[in-house]
C-alpha cells in the first residue's frame with residue numbers, strides 16, 4: 001500500500017452515502033480476491049451480461065445468493081448456463097453488516113445478494129440505480145485492484161449533479177437512506193494502479209445488497 005503523506009479521510013458524499021478509504025487491509029483484500037477467483041469458476045461463474053436492448057455490459061459479473069439479470073433476480077443463471085447460483089457465505093454477509101455499522105452506524109437485515117463485477121482496462125458501468133430489490137437496506141461496495149472513478153449522482157437523473165470519487169483497492173463505499181436509489185456508475189478504470197502485491201490485473205468490485213424477499 002502506498003504511504004500517503006496524509007491519510008485519505010472518510011467522506012460523506014451525500015446523505016447516507018459514505019466513502020471509507022482503506023477499509024480492508026492487505027490481508028483481507030488478498031482473502032477476498034482468492035474467494036472471488038473461486039466464485040468466478042463455472043458453473044454459475046463469471047459471465048458477460050446481455051441487456052434487453054441487445055447490448056452487453058463491459059464489466060463481467062458473477063452473483064452469489066440471488067442471481068441478478070437485467071432486470072430481476074432468480075435462483076439459477078437464467079441468462080447463462082442455467083446452474084444454481086452459488087451461496088453467499090456467512091462471513092461475507094457479516095462483512096457487509098460490519099461495513100454498514102462502521103460507515104453509517106446502523107444495523108441492517110442479513111445480506112443475501114452479492115454481485116462481483118470484474119473490470120478490465122476498458123470496462124465501464126453506465127449510470128444506473130440499484131432498484132431491483134424490495135429492501136431499502138444500504139448497498140455495500142468493496143473495491144479490489146485497479147483504482148476507478150466512481151460517479152455518485154442524485155436520485156432524479158443520470159446527469160449532474162454528481163460527485164466523482166476515486167475508489168482504490170480496499171476502499172468501502174456504502175449508500176443507503178436518502179441515497180439508496182441514487183444513480184451511480186464507473187466511467188473509468190485506471191489500469192496498472194492496483195497494489196502490485198495483490199497480483200490482480202484489473203478491478204474487482206463486490207457489491208452487497210439485501211433482496212427483501
Ligand SMILES: O=C(O)CCC(=O)C(=O)O
Pocket residue numbers: 115117125130141150184185186205207
Ligand atoms: O463497480 C462498482 O463500483 C459499482 C458496481 C455497481 O454499481 C453495481 O454492480 O450495481
Ligand SMILES: [Fe+2]
Pocket residue numbers: 128129130184
Ligand atoms: Fe450499482
